Amino acid sequence: MKGIVKPRKIFTLSVSQPNHTISPIPKNPKLALSDPNWKSAMQSEFDALIRNKTWDLVPHPCDA
Numbered sequence: 001m002k003g004i005v006k007p008r009k010i011f012t013l014s015v016s017q018p019n020h021t022i023s024p025i026p027k028n029p030k031l032a033l034s035d036p037n038w039k040s041a042m043q044s045e046f047d048a049l050i051r052n053k054t055w056d057l058v059p060h061p062c063d064a
Contacts, residue, residue: 026032033039049055 023035023037026035026038031038032042
């Protein structure tokens with residue numbers, strides 16, 4: 001009978017930190033548009049909505 005064998009190490013965990021800092025959450029759209037990271041993120045979201053046809057732009061209601 002063999003003794004207890006230490007299992008082989010198959011996986012390693014590597015954690016890295018991005019080179020950029022995380023932008024704080026803007027308080028309003030104007031502040032978001034002044035931050036290049038947020039502006040890029042908003043543009044990506046908008047492009048995805050258009051590409052996936054998940055919404056339609058409709059006219060603004062007269063009574064709003």
